[in-house]
Amino acid sequence: MSYNKRLIAIFLTGLLCGFPLKAKGQKVVSTRVLGIINIDETGKALAYPGSIFYDKKSRQLYVVEPGKSKVIFYTPDYFPFLAVGKGYGVKDPVDIFVDSKGNFYLISSNEQKIYVLSSALILKKVIPVKGFKGDNDFVPTHVAVNPVTGEIYVTGAGKDFVVCFDENGKFTRFLYPEMKVEDIKVGSIVSNVGVDSLGRVYLVALDFGQVYVFDKDGTFLFKFGTHGANFGQLSQPSAVTIDEENRRIYVCDPMRQAVLAYDMNGNFLFEFGGRGWSPGWFNYPTDVAVDNRGDVIVTDWLNQRIQILKPEQNKPVHVETTMPSNRAE
Numbered sequence: 001m002s003y004n005k006r007l008i009a010i011f012l013t014g015l016l017c018g019f020p021l022k023a024k025g026q027k028v029v030s031t032r033v034l035g036i037i038n039i040d041e042t043g044k045a046l047a048y049p050g051s052i053f054y055d056k057k058s059r060q061l062y063v064v065e066p067g068k069s070k071v072i073f074y075t076p077d078y079f080p081f082l083a084v085g086k087g088y089g090v091k092d093p094v095d096i097f098v099d100s101k102g103n104f105y106l107i108s109s110n111e112q113k114i115y116v117l118s119s120a121l122i123l124k125k126v127i128p129v130k131g132f133k134g135d136n137d138f139v140p141t142h143v144a145v146n147p148v149t150g151e152i153y154v155t156g157a158g159k160d161f162v163v164c165f166d167e168n169g170k171f172t173r174f175l176y177p178e179m180k181v182e183d184i185k186v187g188s189i190v191s192n193v194g195v196d197s198l199g200r201v202y203l204v205a206l207d208f209g210q211v212y213v214f215d216k217d218g219t220f221l222f223k224f225g226t227h228g229a230n231f232g233q234l235s236q237p238s239a240v241t242i243d244e245e246n247r248r249i250y251v252c253d254p255m256r257q258a259v260l261a262y263d264m265n266g267n268f269l270f271e272f273g274g275r276g277w278s279p280g281w282f283n284y285p286t287d288v289a290v291d292n293r294g295d296v297i298v299t300d301w302l303n304q305r306i307q308i309l310k311p312e313q314n315k316p317v318h319v320e321t322t323m324p325s326n327r328a329e
Contacts, residue, residue, distance in 0.1 A: 028231070029261075029270040029311045033279040034295055037306035040065065040072050041080040046304050051095040051142065051239075054289040054297060055102075061289070061297065062096050063306060071096050071106060078308065089123040090115045099145045107143040107154065114143060114152065114169075127169035129154055138163070142192050148199030148216045160187035162203060164218075177205040177212040177223070192287075194240040202240045204251070209234035211251060211266070224249075224266025229256060232268050243290040250296060252288040257281075259288055259298060261311065272311055277303060 038046050050064040059076035069092045070085035084090060084106070093106040093115070102119030107129075114127040129140045139157040146153070150167035153175070161174040177188050188205035195201055199216030209227030214220055225234045235255035242249050248269065249262045258273035273282045283302035290296055296309045 028274075029272045029313055031272045031280055031296075031309040031311050033307060034310055035078055035308040036279060037061075037063070037074065037078055037080075037308070038304065039080060040068075040070075041083045046306070048301055048304055049299050049306055050286070050301075052287045052289050052297060052299050052306065053096045053098055054291050055098045056292045057100075057102065058098075059292055061291070061306075062098070063299075064093055064096055066092070066094050069093065084117070084121060088117065088121055090117070094140075095142045097143050097145055100147045105143050105145055105152070107140050109139050109141060109157070112138070112140060114140075114154070125169070127152070127165065129163065131171040132163055132174075144193045144195045144201075146195055146199050146201065146216060147197055151216075153193045153195070153201060155190045155193050158189055160189055162190050162193055162201075173218065175201065175203060175214060175218055177203050177208060177210070179208065191237065192239045194242060196242040196244055202242065202249070204237050204240050206236050206238075209237060211237070211240055211249070213266070222266060224262055224268075225251065225260075226268075232260070232271060234260065239287045241288050241290050243294060245292075246290075246294045248290075250288050250290065252285050252298065254284045254286055254301070257283070257285065259285065259296060270311065270313060272309070273298075279307070280309065282307075 040046055047067050050066045053062045061074040061078060063072045065072060070083040071093050072080050073082040074080050090106050092108045092110040094109050095107045097105040104117040106115045112129045116124045118124050129138060140154045141157050142155040144153045152165040154163045161176045164172045164175060166172050177190060178185050188207035190203050191206040192204040201214045203212045205212055210223045210225035212223045227234060229235045234251060234253050237251050237253045239252040247264050251260045257275040258271050260271040261269040263269055275283060277283060282300050285298045286301045287299040296311060298307050300307050
């Protein structure tokens with residue numbers, strides 16, 4: 001085949017495969033900044049806030065400040081009023097979850113323990129993150145509790161699975177995000193875990209740039225997200241939250257400096273963010289939550305603040321992108 005004929009063949013193949021011959025306009029949703037949290041309960045500046053949890057029943061926000069080994073409590077209007085740490089029998093918390101009964105689950109990486117406090121902040125029990133194969137080098141990082149079964153899910157630093165315990169703290173099983181590559185099963189580090197009111201479990205697969213969804217019994221349902229570093233893609237997602245009232249799922253991606261929104265079936269809707277220091281911009285956002293008004297709360301880690309944002313879908317920001325150059329699939 002001559003050189004010209006090969007060019008024509010490549011061009012026609014491209015048309016049949018449907019690759020874009022030119023960049024298409026994309027939409028990024030703008031956000032309205034409703035508030036910025038940058039102080040703790042003593043009035044001092046926040047220092048690299050970590051995980052966050054918004055409890056829709058109490059309408060309170062909880063912010064973990066790992067450097068000061070405490071969890072700061074904020075009122076519904078985001079005023080800091082209390083901190084929980086050593087004085088409550090809790091050492092070095094790195095993540096927090098509040099169950100449907102108002103119990104607090106605080107996880108400690110250093111102690112390899114889950115501290116369970118009542119709604120009155122009385123220490124009820126301590127669950128060792130032990131009792132499973134490989135527990136010696138397991139460093140717990142995040143925790144969630146299934147509202148239907150009471151099962152407790154714990155992620156580990158650099159681990160490609162989630163450890164599951166029953167409500168009494170007994171190991172029950174592992175959950176894995178996996179895919180097949182040439183008939184070989186490949187796993188992904190699980191960077192975080194979330195749950196919804198139906199008991200579905202959402203595993204954030206860091207390496208795959210996807211979120212894997214399981215039912216309450218651990219049966220895989222579906223996955224969503226596209227791995228990459230361009231618009232609408234997930235590079236290294238770090239957190240997920242489910243806004244059931246508004247039928248949205250938000251995923252936080254520090255590497256892309258963005259938060260991406262999906263519908264409840266995992267179809268991509270829009271994204272917002274970008275690197276910057278002014279309000280509305282991010283500098284390594286690590287966690288995301290949604291309050292009872294549907295506003296999105298984001299941990300803006302390197303900017304040492306928490307931002308409360310309202311995505312405005314009627315104000316898209318038009319940007320131009322070229323073909324993805326670093327897609328993983």
